[in-house]
Amino acid sequence: MNYPNNPMPWRLEWSQELSVHIPEIDAEHKHFIELINALNEAIAERMSLSEVRKRMQDVLDDAVAHFDHEEILFIEWGYPEAEQHAREHAAAAEIFTNIMKRIEKSEQDYEWVEAGLQVKQLLVAHLLNEDMKYRDYWLAQNNGQAPLKQG
Numbered sequence: 001m002n003y004p005n006n007p008m009p010w011r012l013e014w015s016q017e018l019s020v021h022i023p024e025i026d027a028e029h030k031h032f033i034e035l036i037n038a039l040n041e042a043i044a045e046r047m048s049l050s051e052v053r054k055r056m057q058d059v060l061d062d063a064v065a066h067f068d069h070e071e072i073l074f075i076e077w078g079y080p081e082a083e084q085h086a087r088e089h090a091a092a093a094e095i096f097t098n099i100m101k102r103i104e105k106s107e108q109d110y111e112w113v114e115a116g117l118q119v120k121q122l123l124v125a126h127l128l129n130e131d132m133k134y135r136d137y138w139l140a141q142n143n144g145q146a147p148l149k150q151g
């Protein structure tokens, strides 16, 4: 669908469908979406390459910290798919590193646009395909209740 009047067609909006019903994780995912929006804003607004690079690095750093946090929670929960999920995180982190290496020194705008889209798609796909598995696991285990924080 086209949004001819939408000045920011690249923007991702949080919606309840993206909720994993675990407040601390939802908060991280929301923050993450904001960082991706900030990156794509810098690309769309043709900000300086140093600004685009900085925002790309913010997304990558945040992704790594968030992946680590999820993996710590999986251990706390005894989540049976923890290993498989951690492999997905490692694969995503490797793709990011490769994207960053590929474009780091590029002065070509289109390469940055493409990289921004790739990062966005990869993260949204991970959220919808992988993170939703632990949401479903928890909803099934706890009669619709999200896991309580331990300790």
Ligand SMILES: [Fe+2]
Pocket (backbone or CB within 6 Å): 029, 066, 070, 127, 131
């Ligand atoms: Fe996540």
Ligand SMILES: [Fe+2]
Pocket (backbone or CB within 6 Å): 067, 070, 085, 089, 126, 130, 131
């Ligand atoms: Fe994840």
